[in-house]
Amino acid sequence: MSRLGTLGARLYRGEVGYDFVAKRMIWYGISILITITAVVGLAVRGLNMGIEFSGGAVFTTPSTKVSSTDARQAAEEAAGGHTVVVQELGRGGLRIQISELGTKEALPVQEKLAEELGVKTNKIDTQLVGPSWGEQIASKAWQGLAIFMVLVVIYLAIAFEWRMALAALIALIHDLTITVGVYALVGFEVTPGTVIGLLTILGYSLYDTVVVFDGLKEASKDLTKQTRFTYSEVANRSLNSTLVRSINTTVVALLPVGALLFIGGGALGAGMLNDISLALFVGLAAGAYSSIFIATPLVADLKERDPKMKALAQRVKAKRAAAAKAENADPAAEDGDPRDLEDAAAAPAGVVGQRRQPASRNRGRGRPSGKRR
Numbered sequence: 001m002s003r004l005g006t007l008g009a010r011l012y013r014g015e016v017g018y019d020f021v022a023k024r025m026i027w028y029g030i031s032i033l034i035t036i037t038a039v040v041g042l043a044v045r046g047l048n049m050g051i052e053f054s055g056g057a058v059f060t061t062p063s064t065k066v067s068s069t070d071a072r073q074a075a076e077e078a079a080g081g082h083t084v085v086v087q088e089l090g091r092g093g094l095r096i097q098i099s100e101l102g103t104k105e106a107l108p109v110q111e112k113l114a115e116e117l118g119v120k121t122n123k124i125d126t127q128l129v130g131p132s133w134g135e136q137i138a139s140k141a142w143q144g145l146a147i148f149m150v151l152v153v154i155y156l157a158i159a160f161e162w163r164m165a166l167a168a169l170i171a172l173i174h175d176l177t178i179t180v181g182v183y184a185l186v187g188f189e190v191t192p193g194t195v196i197g198l199l200t201i202l203g204y205s206l207y208d209t210v211v212v213f214d215g216l217k218e219a220s221k222d223l224t225k226q227t228r229f230t231y232s233e234v235a236n237r238s239l240n241s242t243l244v245r246s247i248n249t250t251v252v253a254l255l256p257v258g259a260l261l262f263i264g265g266g267a268l269g270a271g272m273l274n275d276i277s278l279a280l281f282v283g284l285a286a287g288a289y290s291s292i293f294i295a296t297p298l299v300a301d302l303k304e305r306d307p308k309m310k311a312l313a314q315r316v317k318a319k320r321a322a323a324a325k326a327e328n329a330d331p332a333a334e335d336g337d338p339r340d341l342e343d344a345a346a347a348p349a350g351v352v353g354q355r356r357q358p359a360s361r362n363r364g365r366g367r368p369s370g371k372r373r
Contacts, residue, residue: 017240021232024297031174031294038181045184049099050191050275051129053138056082056099057106060125063092064117071096071117078112079105085189103128141195148202156213164213167298168206171290175205178286179279186278193275201283204253208246208291212239216296223312230313235300239292250288257281 020027051058059075066074068086075084075096085097096113106126114121149169156165179198183190215238223231261277303309 017237018243019236020239020292021236021297021300024293024301027293027297031290035174035177035181038178038184041181041185045187047180047184047190048187050189050194051097051099052192053135053190054099055101055130056097056128057101057109058127058129059096059098059110059113060089060127061094061096061113061117062119062123064094064119065092066094066117068094071113074116075109075113078109078116101128137192137195141199144199145202148199152206156210160213160217163302164217164299167295167302168209168213170298171209171287171295172202172205174290174294175201175283175286179282182282183278188274188278191275194279197276197279197283201280201287204284205287205290208242208249208288209295211245212242212291212296213299215241216299224308227312227315227319230316231303231309232300235296235303239296243292246288246292250284253284254281257284 061071064071068088071094072084072086075086075098076082079098079101082101083099085099087095087097089095094117098109101109106128110124110126111121114124149172152172153165153169156168176198179201183194188194216235219234219238220231223229223234229237257277257280261274261281304313
């Protein structure tokens with residue numbers, strides 16, 4: 001078995017572990033800092049809405065020797081101040097996108113581009129997109145997102161409890177905010193592909209969270225009937241038992257998405273792949289982070305406020321204090337038998353074993369001496 005597999009088995013059995021829940025204030029602080037950065041970037045820079053949302057024209061040219069930089073300059077001069085995006089296509093073609101360009105302005109721009117690029121006017125394919133179509137797409141996307149959130153909360157509240165539903169909802173909002181903020185900071189174009197990517201990462205983020213919650217629900221059954229663990233400790237054990245599984249799933253999912261983003265969109269210049277790949281890459285990473293560092297610690301935080309769990313924590317604390325006091329007590333103080341000290345030293349920590357009976361109590365109980373009185 002590999003080292004990672006061995007570690008996963010030991011984490012599952014509870015032999016090793018990292019206390020994520022106890023350090024939850026650190027994770028909360030990191031998430032708040034990242035979220036504030038994303039919100040500031042969104043407020044200052046805003047989103048670079050694609051032509052599908054803002055409206056405009058798309059000109060697709062045949063093979064040309066003009067570089068994309070020169071084509072952008074020519075398009076900016078022809079468009080007169082409109083935002084221009086130029087992408088290189090296969091076989092030397094170009095895709096020139098000019099936002100907020102009306103029907104009357106499209107034909108003069110097409111003729112100007114044909115002249116600057118050295119191609120015939122009728123060889124340039126022109127597509128016009130109205131802003132009303134983009135508004136419909138955005139409205140449908142918001143409706144789908146709202147319906148998804150409501151259904152998720154209802155399902156988790158029924159299958160688990162309202163605290164887990166609230167924690168999962170906060171984790172989803174956390175992932176969405178970070179992903180949208182990264183789009184604003186990087187300046188990538190928001191297209192329908194971006195919307196598809198955002199809706200996709202919601203399901204993935206929820207998957208990891210539900211896996212941990214399912215284990216936590218099983219482990220915390222009849223929890224108040226024992227005095228060994230608090231709810232936070234059980235939550236942390238459940239999280240550790242699925243940690244390696246979550247990491248493996250995330251890495252396997254990020255590898256192909258990273259190839260699309262960095263190799264396809266970056267090295268090979270297929271810029272249209274960036275629309276969906278960036279949303280997936282950031283969303284998958286944020287979803288893995290939130291399921292480990294946000295959702296489960298938040299459930300433990302909410303659950304520990306329950307009076308029953310407060311009483312359980314007090315009982316666990318009292319029992320451990322009594323056990324520690326018993327372990328620290330001198331076992332030979334009462335009868336002075338040094339063999340009792342040897343037994344106490346040999347016993348494993350946290351295990352209550354039988355003590356050797358003092359010699360004074362064993363008198364008359366051993367083998368008879370053979371003498372009669």
